Amino acid sequence: MVQRNHSNKNIIISFLTLLMMLILPAWVAAAPTDEATNVSTNKTWTITFNKAVDPISVNLNSVYVLDQFDVKKNGTITVSPDRKSVTIAPPVEGYNFSNTYTLHITNSIKDESGKPLSSNKQKKFTIETPGTYDIVNIASDGTTSFVKSYDSYENALTNLKSSQGIQYKDSLVKIPSGMVVTRAHASNVLTNIYSDKQLTKPVTYVISNTELPYISSSDTYVEVNVAGKNMFISQENSKLIPENALTGRSYYSVSNSELVHSIYSTSSKTYSSYQIGAAPDFMTAGQKYYSVDGTHFTNTSEQEIGTSYPYFEYLSARSKTTYTAEEIDAYISAMLLKLESDYPNNVLYQQAAQKSKLIGLGSYLKQIEETQHINALFILALAQHESAYGLSNRAQQYNNLFGLYVSDNNPLAKYFPTVESNIDELIKAFINKNYLPPNAGYANGAVFGNKAIGINMKYASDPFWGAKAAGHMYRIDQMMGGKDSITKYKLGITNTSGLNVRTGPGTEYTAAYRYTKAGMPITILDDNLPEADWIKILSDSADYEELYIHRDYVQEIPVK
Template sequence: MKKLSIIALFMTVIGMLLWQPQLAFADELTGHSHEQGLRYLISKDALIKDAKGSYRPNDNVTRGEFASYLAKSMNLQTTSDMVFKDVPDTYVHAKGIKLAASAGIITGYGDGSFKPNAVISRQHMAVMLERAIDYLKIPKGTSSITFKDNAAIYKDYRQAVAIGAQLGIIQGSNGNFMPEKNATIGQSSSFILRLMQLAGDPDAGEPNDGNSNSGGSNDGNTSGGNTTGPSKYAVKEISNGALVGNQGFSTFEAAEKAMTKNTQVIVQSDKIVKMSSGIVVTNDYLALKSETINDAISVAANTEMEYLSSDATQVKVRLAGQVGYLKHADVTLIPFSMSKGRSYYSNENGEIKHTLYDYKTNKYSSSYVFGKAPAFMKQGERYYSWDGIYFTNSSGSSKGDAYNYYQFLPARAQTKYTAQEIDAYIMKKLAEVESTGVSSYKDATKKSKLIGLGKTLKNVEAKSQINAMLVLALAQHESAYGMSPRAQDLNNLFGLYVYDTNPDNKKFDSVADNINELVDKFLQPNYITPGGSPGKNFANGAVVGSKALGFNVKYASDPFWGSKIAGHYYRAEKALGFKDARNPYTVGLTTTNGLNVRTGAATSFSPLFTYARSGMPVIITSSATNGWYEVLSDKLHTSTAFVSKDYVKVINTVK
């Protein structure tokens, strides 16, 4: 199973309005890393939509398509009688292929074919581009550029590759050209855009006005040392929140060597690609391959991450302790001194409030309360955190750790509330949302799928040992208090089987069936039991948590999903008198990898399971005896379990 978003349709719509406001005339190319090149081809009538209405920017480009793009961009007019046996006049790109062949830009194979539908290799593309350079009479000189994999380039094509690289039309990645690799339609559009910029086509703009991407397979730089071609990078200074200066360099490495101050950045086509420190913001939904846990983590658009470093092709980031790499095209780099805003935490009358910043609109977009504020938070001051655990103040000074009780309370905890109390709270909450006048909450006290769930939730708690209030909090969040279309029409409170890329409208016979499916097919086997089901590495701690640990690591792309669930639990507690917080569990975190949880307080007892990674939360049910803690087992187990005291750190939860 790939990333499970489990976001009900109503919340998805609200989230889209909140995080990704629709821009006028936005389409599939808006914000694409090769947008300028793609729109240039469209302006030349070279790129057209397919039968599904898509420009297919990420599809591999074919030989016929690339030849046609060149012919139309170069405005070729003269044709000869040259024909290819596999390019009939009815072929969609037949005219462009004939024009390009007549201009000497393309040739066929020895058997008289052109193979128009075959994807084009990068080295074949370089040859076509060199012929176009000659046809357009663009000065090219003699290039000595070579790549690390020069030997892999067909010897007759090496000069074409070197010339294309010298002129900045094509580039490699980390000193490699990858001659046999294919290019996408988007990448080919950038090649042609830069070609036509050098040719002086006014529709293409000035050289170096192109996309942030180099157009190579990995947005790479050339092999370095080139000082004769057009400048691709610039070192600029941050002054009063703006970038000044424009010292140009042909390679990323040369620009990097010229950075001598923390106030300097490297810019490529007006996009910052290296800075000393700052915020990295995702442009759209993506998957981060975390080197920390060796797994892919889904990340929503507009997510703030900590900048670690970058090179010509990628950015190294840390998301709540998860370290990984992302392409420049997928993120925006913002130095702290240029940031117009940033999400922050504050103490509002003793409660912790999280205010979110939208980098698309440069406005604070929403806020929510999710628990008591830690003692170090002073009212009127803003605090920042990369993981929702460790906080600094506005000056960057360390203020301390804060583990929200509801966010980091393991799922095996039992709530003190009865079914009747839960039902009473549900009705009180439904009356509250109904009174807001929001149309989607109309008649919530009569229609909500949460009504009368108290008994079902307590039965689940007794049978499956999963906190009834935690399940209720999840249901409230995912189903808009039981009023979302999926909840109303499909009895689906949790968006089960609703993925970011392929929603499945599965209908459940009852809400109870939906809750049991959540517990039996998702939470119990995959998210709570250490190790998870075979092939499903979702178990990162049995708490709703954050992107650092817990369900939130894999359960939802929203990095604050766990704290929002905690907020629902906290508000229920506040309404019901804080019975759970007044009788709290003791929570600890494991401190070593490969820690065994055993059936008895000695190594002679068999392990129930093993925590593969450190930092896993556990509920401690008794003080240490002979160096062992008695704990609640994350694996469904009716008897007691034990873990060595030496490898568990008790944490002070805020409640």
């Protein structure tokens, strides 16, 4: 509880630690005497205020950490955008094991009106003691038994047998094989995924309890497979599960000629499933299949059986649907009535055909398709996925069909005056600004994609967000007669980095933009040009409709 000061002019602060929150007494009271113990070596402190502070007054002289020799030992100090909190990072090398430090907040910190804190405040904290690295045997049922302790990971690794694992503070940090389940660390539910072992180059992120195939590990990182690419996450965000301890595993299967993904939860030991699209011809009903990226499949014996890309997951958002506004409106009405009929006892779907925020959007979606060059069904599929068919609380109360400005760590209730203004915000502030233009900050391909390609890399923490949204687009098309599936575009993937995408079929034409990395998804408009070495593609940039790439740098992909 916060003790109120008799004067409301003073700033009240609190420490938000990784594992606990300590709210300081009123400024007129004595400094706190309790001491935090067993603090992590990479501890970041956050100080929160009841007033916005003057950021100029927040510096190494007004807030800092001293070691036992009165030497400053903190890292970067950052003021939050609202100026009501300050974070103090640990030193680059981390705090030393078993050492005691003191966090100082001085009255040099001022609020925006220039009023300082009434007194200095201090907080002592002691860093955890180092643990031992224990070699363990891993039994056939996944249980472990202690073998021997070592004072360093390197010493344990030197003596490790191929069938054994290494534990640190009762957590496995190395296993022969198995899976990794991501876990929250401190107040952050997200796990950053990096391209380097040093964990300095973030590529994407996933939510807690995401299952990833284990490749290797050290005492600081875990190498995992993310959508077909080997990348790295922190040990702090990892729970390693040996192969023998796995009680279930995510898989793909065929149901009614459609591809179904069943995701296993290690915490609840249950499966949840969703439909992606049409099943590849090489799959058989009643069989299980595995895939790390949803395109390259093996059987349960880990033998490769085929490759197939879900069409709507890899179709450019710049494409156009063949359906009219009237057909889209008719679909929305039919879909909502179907939800009412199929789930009569579900409160969410009751009176769906009267209250959904999707009703009557056909004309506006087609208008956006023409003016902003975003497929109308692409937007509708995203709205269905993010807003439970326009029936979610955010859709109903805030006209927010897409969860805009809502993150895993900050579920902001952002209001929009109309659903049309919400769609405008999605297109102008997100999709057409940051995701589709080739040189935009989050550009990884103009498709729904996954955690290695497309919008999914930076838009959503769910690694299967792209596949789920594509599943909605597939079902929309199927319910309206499947016209978009019948008249498929050809799709491809680039195979080289630094690839120029030109305004005409030849090197003499200007480059409209460049793909800096290989593996970019493209939608092919014509691969039978008079200029045989060139193919016509759909532009990722809204400034062009059609562009050209040399045939040698594109691999057509099989779609279903």
